[in-house]
Amino acid sequence: xxxxxxxxxxxxxxxxxxxxxxxxxxxxxxxxxxxxxxxxxxxxxxxxxxxxx
Amino acid sequence: xxxxxxxxxxxxxxxxxxxxxxxxxxxxxxxxxxxxxxxxxxxxxxxxxxxxxxxxxxxxxxxxxxxxxxxxxxxxxxxxxxxxxxxxxxxxxxxxxxxxxxxxxxxxxxxxxxxxxxxxxxxxxxxxxxxxxxxxxxxxxxxxxxxxxxxxxxxxxxxxxxxxxxxxxxxxxxxxxxxxxxxxxxxxxxxxxxxxxxxxxxxxxxxxxxxxxxxxxxxxxxxxxxxxxxxxxxxxxxxxxxxx
Numbered sequence: 574x575x576x577x578x579x580x581x582x583x584x585x586x587x588x589x590x591x592x593x594x595x596x597x598x599x600x601x602x603x604x605x606x607x608x609x610x611x612x613x614x615x616x617x618x619x620x621x622x623x624x625x626x
Numbered sequence: 627x628x629x630x631x632x633x634x635x636x637x638x639x640x641x642x643x644x645x646x647x648x649x650x651x652x653x654x655x656x657x658x659x660x661x662x663x664x665x666x667x668x669x670x671x672x673x674x675x676x677x678x679x680x681x682x683x684x685x686x687x688x689x690x691x692x693x694x695x696x697x698x699x700x701x702x703x704x705x706x707x708x709x710x711x712x713x714x715x716x717x718x719x720x721x722x723x724x725x726x727x728x729x730x731x732x733x734x735x736x737x738x739x740x741x742x743x744x745x746x747x748x749x750x751x752x753x754x755x756x757x758x759x760x761x762x763x764x765x766x767x768x769x770x771x772x773x774x775x776x777x778x779x780x781x782x783x784x785x786x787x788x789x790x791x792x793x794x795x796x797x798x799x800x801x802x803x804x805x806x807x808x809x810x811x812x813x814x815x816x817x818x819x820x821x822x823x824x825x826x827x828x829x830x831x832x833x834x835x836x837x838x839x840x841x842x843x844x845x846x847x848x849x850x851x852x853x854x855x856x857x858x859x860x861x862x863x864x865x866x867x868x869x870x
Contacts, residue, residue: 577667581678587678590682593858596826606848608852612852615856616859
């Protein structure tokens with residue numbers, strides 16, 4: 574296990590690469606759903622606003 | 627087939643279609659990425675020259691592949707958008723650009739982190755690195771152009787044109803390591819003869835690359851759904867889809 578984490582002395586480079594990749598992929602995966610929810614909420618509010626007129 | 631293609635071009639149909647298939651792509655993509663990364667980090671043997679540092683390849687090459695793949699697909703959609711005025715192709719370009727930019731950024735950063743221990747420097751202005759940086763600027767240009775023009779369809783057409791013109795950079799990136807003397811190593815995977823890589827090393831790379839590609843399909847489908855809702859917000863089918 575220790576050997577695996579050590580990455581033959583390149584731990585800092587290997588793990589920082591994978592860390593950044595994990596962050597970018599996670600942000601990529603979350604953003605579309607945030608947008609989708611925002612769009613749905615906006616349209617719902619618009620429907621409510623129109624029905625009150 | 628043609629009829630199906632035609633149907634798919636209509637936003638309400640595409641919205642329902644995307645909703646049905648995006649979850650399947652998500653599961654496949656995440657599964658393949660997990661499998662590929664495990665294979666790359668744990669199962670693949672260390673490189674005889676680079677030791678364990680070569681393992682950065684499993685995030686670097688798939689990201690770089692995505693940066694080229696997404697831009698090329700945007701250029702294809704750009705041609706369709708300009709010739710046939712297909713709404714969905716316009717939406718695709720707008721939705722793919724941020725994803726492409728993120729993968730290009732990832733390719734540049736992981737390349738830089740890989741370059742430090744191997745070349746002794748974070749960055750050099752060689753052909754491969756510089757052309758990839760220009761690709762990032764092209765993506766950012768598409769995003770900025772879309773934000774700068776108020777009317778969505780006019781903005782999308784401008785973006786389609788930029789995507790189409792910018793595609794000239796894609797073969798330049800791909801062949802840069804052959805045309806110029808660069809610090810970046812030559813191709814190891816896309817060679818006409820046998821790939822210059824052991825199968826235990828190559829297989830996780832291919833699996834991760836397929837996983838990244840499916841992840842793009844999944845996320846662009848979801849993004850397009852949001853974009854369609856925003857654009858068709860006033861139409862009856864959107865109201866119906868939201869209320870059900």
